[in-house]
Amino acid sequence: MQKGVEDKGKYNFRNNITIDWCPGCGDFGIVSAVTQALSNMKMDPDDVVAVSGIGCSGKTPHYLNIAGVHTLHGRAIPYAVGVKLSNPNLNVLVMGGDGDLLSIGAGHFVGEGRRNSGVKVILYNNSVYGLTKGQAAPTLPLGEKVKSLARPNIMGKINPITLAMASGYSFVARAFSSEIKQLSYIIERAIKHEGSAVIEVLQPCPTYNDVNTLDWYRQRVYKLEDDKSWDPVVNKKEEDEEKFDTGYRKSLEWGDHIPIGIFYENNTIPSYTNRLAGIVPEYLKYPPALQEVADKDGYTIVDPIKTFSEKDVE
Amino acid sequence: MQETDINLLVGGPQGGGIDSAANMISMAFSLAGYNIYGIREFHSNIKGRHSYIHFRIMHERPKSLKYPVDIMVALDPDTLFEHMFDVAKGSKVVYDSAFNTFNLKNARMITSDTMGRIQDELAEKNLSFDVKGVLDYFKSTGIDVIAIPFDKLINENVHDGPANRYYNTLGAGTTLALLGLDEEHADDGIKFAFKKKPKVVESNIKVIRAAYDYVEKSPLKVATLPTYPAIPRMLLTGNDATALGKLMGGLRFQTYYPITPASDESTLLESHEDMKFLQNADKIVNKAGLVVVQCEDELSAINMANGAALTGTRSATATSGPGFSLMAEGIGYAGMTEIPVVITFYQRGGPSTGLPTRNGQADLLFALNTGHGEFPKMVISSGDMEECIYDGMKSLNYAQRYQMPVIHLIDKTLANTMDLVPEIDVKKVKIVKYNENTNHENFKRYSLDTENGISPYGVFGKDIFWMTGDEHDELGHVTEDSAMRDKMMEKRMQKLVTADREIPLEDKAVLYGDENADITYVTWGSQKSLLIDTISELKKQGISANLLYLRMFEPFPAEYVAKVLKNSHLIIDVESNMTGQAAKVIRMFTGINIENFILKYNGRHMTLDEVLKSTKNIMEKKTALEVLQEGS
Numbered sequence: 003m004q005k006g007v008e009d010k011g012k013y014n015f016r017n018n019i020t021i022d023w024c025p026g027c028g029d030f031g032i033v034s035a036v037t038q039a040l041s042n043m044k045m046d047p048d049d050v051v052a053v054s055g056i057g058c059s060g061k062t063p064h065y066l067n068i069a070g071v072h073t074l075h076g077r078a079i080p081y082a083v084g085v086k087l088s089n090p091n092l093n094v095l096v097m098g099g100d101g102d103l104l105s106i107g108a109g110h111f112v113g114e115g116r117r118n119s120g121v122k123v124i125l126y127n128n129s130v131y132g133l134t135k136g137q138a139a140p141t142l143p144l145g146e147k148v149k150s151l152a153r154p155n156i157m158g159k160i161n162p163i164t165l166a167m168a169s170g171y172s173f174v175a176r177a178f179s180s181e182i183k184q185l186s187y188i189i190e191r192a193i194k195h196e197g198s199a200v201i202e203v204l205q206p207c208p209t210y211n212d213v214n215t216l217d218w219y220r221q222r223v224y225k226l227e228d229d230k231s232w233d234p235v236v237n238k239k240e241e242d243e244e245k246f247d248t249g250y251r252k253s254l255e256w257g258d259h260i261p262i263g264i265f266y267e268n269n270t271i272p273s274y275t276n277r278l279a280g281i282v283p284e285y286l287k288y289p290p291a292l293q294e295v296a297d298k299d300g301y302t303i304v305d306p307i308k309t310f311s312e313k314d315v316e
Numbered sequence: 317m318q319e320t321d322i323n324l325l326v327g328g329p330q331g332g333g334i335d336s337a338a339n340m341i342s343m344a345f346s347l348a349g350y351n352i353y354g355i356r357e358f359h360s361n362i363k364g365r366h367s368y369i370h371f372r373i374m375h376e377r378p379k380s381l382k383y384p385v386d387i388m389v390a391l392d393p394d395t396l397f398e399h400m401f402d403v404a405k406g407s408k409v410v411y412d413s414a415f416n417t418f419n420l421k422n423a424r425m426i427t428s429d430t431m432g433r434i435q436d437e438l439a440e441k442n443l444s445f446d447v448k449g450v451l452d453y454f455k456s457t458g459i460d461v462i463a464i465p466f467d468k469l470i471n472e473n474v475h476d477g478p479a480n481r482y483y484n485t486l487g488a489g490t491t492l493a494l495l496g497l498d499e500e501h502a503d504d505g506i507k508f509a510f511k512k513k514p515k516v517v518e519s520n521i522k523v524i525r526a527a528y529d530y531v532e533k534s535p536l537k538v539a540t541l542p543t544y545p546a547i548p549r550m551l552l553t554g555n556d557a558t559a560l561g562k563l564m565g566g567l568r569f570q571t572y573y574p575i576t577p578a579s580d581e582s583t584l585l586e587s588h589e590d591m592k593f594l595q596n597a598d599k600i601v602n603k604a605g606l607v608v609v610q611c612e613d614e615l616s617a618i619n620m621a622n623g624a625a626l627t628g629t630r631s632a633t634a635t636s637g638p639g640f641s642l643m644a645e646g647i648g649y650a651g652m653t654e655i656p657v658v659i660t661f662y663q664r665g666g667p668s669t670g671l672p673t674r675n676g677q678a679d680l681l682f683a684l685n686t687g688h689g690e691f692p693k694m695v696i697s698s699g700d701m702e703e704c705i706y707d708g709m710k711s712l713n714y715a716q717r718y719q720m721p722v723i724h725l726i727d728k729t730l731a732n733t734m735d736l737v738p739e740i741d742v743k744k745v746k747i748v749k750y751n752e753n754t755n756h757e758n759f760k761r762y763s764l765d766t767e768n769g770i771s772p773y774g775v776f777g778k779d780i781f782w783m784t785g786d787e788h789d790e791l792g793h794v795t796e797d798s799a800m801r802d803k804m805m806e807k808r809m810q811k812l813v814t815a816d817r818e819i820p821l822e823d824k825a826v827l828y829g830d831e832n833a834d835i836t837y838v839t840w841g842s843q844k845s846l847l848i849d850t851i852s853e854l855k856k857q858g859i860s861a862n863l864l865y866l867r868m869f870e871p872f873p874a875e876y877v878a879k880v881l882k883n884s885h886l887i888i889d890v891e892s893n894m895t896g897q898a899a900k901v902i903r904m905f906t907g908i909n910i911e912n913f914i915l916k917y918n919g920r921h922m923t924l925d926e927v928l929k930s931t932k933n934i935m936e937k938k939t940a941l942e943v944l945q946e947g948s
């Protein structure tokens with residue numbers, strides 16, 4: 003604990019930077035849920051890192067009192083993975099817009115599912131490109147016309163949950179920015195989960211999305227866990243096929259009723275960091291970030307001839 | 317006695333064993349105390365199309381290649397046609413007598429353009445479009461053609477597997493015998509090449525015996541070459557040398573997306589994630605491994621390497637033109653947010669996918685102008701194996717010291733050059749660490765309280781700070797304040813001034829040869845050693861020449877370059893591109909306009925003979941621009 007915070011639970015994860023989101027923006031709820039989850043977990047602020055892309059959503063790390071990197075449009079996941087794989091001791095949160103993660107960054111979104119390196123992706127779904135003034139995001143349904151569009155949306159939408167599941171993420175959930183308690187709980191669960199997580203957060207954008215408003219969502223969302231028989235957790239490989247199938251189907255429900263909660267959690271898939279530990283010697287104990295690369299006189303410690311012995315002609 | 321100087325070409329179908337033939341020849345000569353220098357040329361193809369290795373074997377370490385070659389070994393009929401122009405009077409061509417009946421029209425892997433050129437030449441000489449025609453072409457030029465009955469020799473001597481399994485060994489064996497290397501060393505070469513498989517060694521040695529026996533009994537027998545004590549060396553390519561240098565330089569995280577000619581570096585590192593340590597490394601320090609990540613694309617590769625640097629890890633990526641194009645935004649981000657990251661940039665023939673497996677040096681201006689906006693970055697270049705190793709180490713040091721992206725340029729020729737490196741000095745380059753932060757309370761990652769522009773480096777896991785590609789304040793939060801903007805721009809760019817001040821001249825530009833010379837060559841990259849050889853050749857002919865060799869383009873040693881060039885007489889810029897990019901850089905930084913050029917952009921390596929010839933043409937004022945065309 004280096005921040006001089008004796009009582010971890012008291013650490014203020016919100017800093018004093020002025021938030022410049024529009025009044026009524028769903029992003030406020032996400033910040034509250036993140037800080038609540040971190041406080042609740044008594045997280046050491048040095049142990050958690052926020053990584054964002056570009057967009058209204060991308061500003062989030064500046065408002066949190068933890069190390070944060072506001073990266074390029076679409077590239078939050080590669081940065082997050084670089085941080086995570088070089089220092090697997092860190093908890094890495096990714097904050098990105100639906101445009102950021104599912105359009106310009108879609109390749110990384112899918113790629114990370116395959117890797118499953120253990121980063122937690124919070125996907126801000128407002129169905130529009132907020133910061134560039136309301137164009138259609140890849141989550142906006144075909145034919146829908148939000149107010150800033152010149153004509154109804156001419157493209158179909160991606161379902162972030164099915165895409166995440168198909169890509170291989172081992173923890174997939176949906177939340178609503180006004181259900182802060184549930185979102186904060188899901189974030190905690192995701193952080194505790196070893197593999198990578200996607201949490202889609204339905205988020206009103208009162209400025210540009212006049213269809214999927216706060217009230218629109220309020221009338222439609224319901225919690226998966228309210229059904230006591232709902233159990234999305236896979237602890238044995240044999241359970242996977244059925245639970246994957248159930249979660250996947252459930253996520254297709256949209257319209258008058260929109261389910262929120264955890265769709266799928268698979269604890270049987272080893273994370274990338276654990277896979278690496280089987281290859282790179284002492285990886286978890288001495289990951290790249292914690293290694294010394296020079297001897298006490300400042301010279302290399304690597305023996306080039308022994309390391310590349312197959313190139314040695316003798 | 318004339319010094320041994322053997323110029324050799326081994327050609328065959330891609331994937332058809334020319335690599336192992338070349339390996340056996342190289343190993344046999346290395347173990348006999350010789351040095352070898354070779355360049356591998358191949359098509360963007362996995363199996364079937366023509367590929368070859370162009371070698372030179374000397375006791376001294378060779379630095380360049382020459383045409384025509386002394387011996388050409390054809391492991392397929394295509395080689396005979398493809399290299400018609402690479403042999404001359406006095407050369408020997410070795411081939412399988414089974415090719416005698418081969419018709420050119422069956423050489424389906426020869427591209428139609430090349431086929432057209434071959435046919436034109438044969439037609440002009442009234443020769444038939446088949447192996448007989450090309451052999452007549454050789455004979456009429458005074459070339460020795462040597463047909464070896466491959467199948468017969470193999471079938472009479474080994475019975476383990478099909479004959480074609482041994483074509484490469486027989487090709488290598490015949491070559492070694494024809495050159496006069498004693499058979500014992502040929503056997504050593506086989507043992508080395510097939511180290512781990514005694515049974516394979518046994519049958520291949522029988523093939524070597526057959527080859528030697530055949531040559532001994534024929535009129536082809538030559539005097540035995542001298543042998544020398546063999547010192548231990550490492551047989552490295554530019555890819556290998558750079559990988560090795562980066563690892564020595566503290567690299568612990570490398571990302572890549574497969575691309576020729578860059579990925580050989582990453583895949584080599586991938587197979588050495590469990591590095592070995594020097595004896596004196598203390599126990600705590602020597603617990604380590606390297607992480608290599610194959611990414612989903614180059615956007616991911618650069619940005620993931622940037623991300624890893626945020627935990628204090630020394631990280632890098634390696635790519636080639638198309639991938640580098642995708643990386644531009646990420647490199648700009650590293651410049652703006654002051655991330656130490658290394659991009660090893662292997663240049664190949666562009667534009668677009670261009671000549672994917674051929675040489676090029678046309679990305680210098682692109683590297684210098686990577687990304688939008690103005691941000692500090694370093695651009696360095698290597699020209700031989702030793703530079704690949706030590707620049708690999710230095711690139712990481714520069715990144716750490718100046719907290720900026722470092723672009724390390726290497727060309728395809730160098731990446732695929734094989735060279736025997738006698739010594740690796742583990743104490744030549746000291747490892748430089750970033751400017752460590754000591755104040756963990758209210759840490760100002762971009763502190764303006766610095767004269768050299770270098771602020772304390774922040775490490776995720778130890779420090780709380782923010783980063784953004786937007787203009788930012790000392791804490792790393794977004795700002796659009798006009799005064800803060802100016803201060804941050806100036807602080808970032810100041811680091812280049814600091815780098816220029818701190819880095820010694822020999823790492824930026826070097827003058828080889830006498831200070832006062834009639835000719836001054838200017839070059840960078842893989843032409844370095846070739847031009848050093850050119851200077852010695854010219855000296856033998858009574859012509860004085862020197863070489864201004866450039867190693868760093870940002871920061872650029874403008875003052876020194878101007879000083880050298882102002883004292884020069886005939887300046888010739890030598891580059892593997894069409895527009896003389898280094899000459900443009902020189903003009904931009906010094907105002908000096910170079911007017912004579914030897915350029916090559918057909919994707920093949922430059923050779924000594926063509927540079928000498930072009931130099932003469934320029935000296936005689938026949939032309940100011942020589943475009944080199946050798947190479948198949």
Ligand SMILES: Cc1ncc(C[n+]2csc(CCOP(=O)(O)OP(=O)(O)O)c2C)c(N)n1
Pocket residue numbers: 056057058059060075098099100101102103126128130131132133134139
């Ligand atoms: C390479 C690149 N292209 C375009 C932009 C412009 N841009 C900034 S934000 C944005 C869209 C943001 O939408 P989304 O990711 O959904 O985030 P939101 O603002 O809705 O939170 C775009 C296209 C950019 N910054 N970089």
Ligand code: SF4
Pocket residue numbers: 022023024026027028029058059128132133206207208209210
């Ligand atoms: S534009 Fe929309 S998403 Fe952006 S801050 Fe305003 S309300 Fe929020």
Ligand SMILES: [Mg+2]
Pocket residue numbers: 057099100101126127128129130131132139
């Ligand atoms: Mg959006």
